[in-house]
């Protein structure tokens with residue numbers, strides 16, 4: 645897939661999950677960075693556990709507004725110089741590679757995706773609880789949480805039916 649196809653897939657996926665959340669009155673939000681239903685609120689600087697995007701409020705409109713306002717200027721926010729579009733491409737590539745590994749596709753069964761995310765959220769919270777705050781940057785606990793996130797990205801693709 646090229647970048648345009650990855651972005652197109654992002655929009656389709658996000659709309660698909662949004663439709664389910666609305667229809668079932670589930671108070672979660674899709675992440676502007678990856679499209680998965682991973683956020684408990686918007687514009688509250690939650691970090692998405694699927695793609696690591698920090699929700700600073702940018703979205704489709706805000707992004708184009710920001711880039712118009714600050715054309716050619718690097719914006720420093722919680723996501724540094726990473727743009728929302730680039731984030732969508734990056735996570736799209738990771739998921740695409742994961743899907744290829746199992747000859748699968750991104751899971752569009754929203755109920756199952758919500759369970760998957762909740763399960764990994766709990767695992768990450770258990771790791772967070774063990775962080776004392778004095779770990780070195782090389783402590784195994786960072787590797788562990790990184791592995792759990794990779795497992796989550798793998799769990800979000802399923803064999804083709």
Ligand SMILES: [Zn+2]
Pocket residue numbers: 675676677678679680682692693694695696697
């Ligand atoms: Zn995300």
